[in-house]
Amino acid sequence: DTAVSQTPKYLVTQMGNDKSIKCEQNLGHDTMYWYKQDSKKFLKIMFSYNNKELIINETVPNRFSPKSPDKAHLNLHINSLELGDSAVYFCASSQETRRREQYFGPGTRLTVT
Amino acid sequence: SQQGEEDPQALSIQEGENATMNCSYKTSINNLQWYRQNSGRGLVHLILIRSNEREKHSGRLRVTLDTSKKSSSLLITASRAADTASYFCATDNQAGTALIFGKGTTLSVSS
Numbered sequence: 001d002t003a004v005s006q007t008p009k010y011l012v013t014q015m016g017n018d019k020s021i022k023c024e025q026n027l028g029h030d031t032m033y034w035y036k037q038d039s040k041k042f043l044k045i046m047f048s049y050n051n052k053e054l055i056i057n058e059t060v061p062n063r064f065s066p067k068s069p070d071k072a073h074l075n076l077h078i079n080s081l082e083l084g085d086s087a088v089y090f091c092a093s094s095q096e097t098r099r100r101e102q103y104f105g106p107g108t109r110l111t112v113t
Numbered sequence: 114s115q116q117g118e119e120d121p122q123a124l125s126i127q128e129g130e131n132a133t134m135n136c137s138y139k140t141s142i143n144n145l146q147w148y149r150q151n152s153g154r155g156l157v158h159l160i161l162i163r164s165n166e167r168e169k170h171s172g173r174l175r176v177t178l179d180t181s182k183k184s185s186s187l188l189i190t191a192s193r194a195a196d197t198a199s200y201f202c203a204t205d206n207q208a209g210t211a212l213i214f215g216k217g218t219t220l221s222v223s224s
Binding site: 042 | 146148150153154155156157158199201206208210211212213214216217219
């Protein structure tokens, strides 16, 4: 019973393409997140969604857009992919945003060539 | 900007030994969390310690928090090969809406 799932696990694509990564959680949580982990393992928050509302948006290029069709899903769309977008992207969820542990998906390794 | 800094960056020990890793942070916090990441996997929550707590235990894990020094430590006792992973500390951002992670400590436990 996977709590937070992501698809695909690996994504290889060329510069300039548009791609999406899907995320689903079956924990009944009301907040979902997207993180980017670079080659040095540094994790940085990109977005979080609470009750279909974007509540934070760090300094992320507007080529990245989160889409939440419902409380259990938060997909990440990336337009005009660049080499620097290569990283591992993690989806996570939590019950409420403040002071609570987060549950992470297995990650999607994106390689832009 | 990055909130937590783990120390050391890498740690290699033998099975059965204890592993200690430290985390320092910059601003006041409500709580501090520790996560583990096995190679090629997502992060797994280990323990959360609140700002009014000084020590917390969970199985072989012991976490301390010193808010006066803005630091925390994670002790893993009687390490096993399966403990090989990267360990991250995390604190809330200023608005309390997301976690800010440190760079992590990579722990290698050899048998």
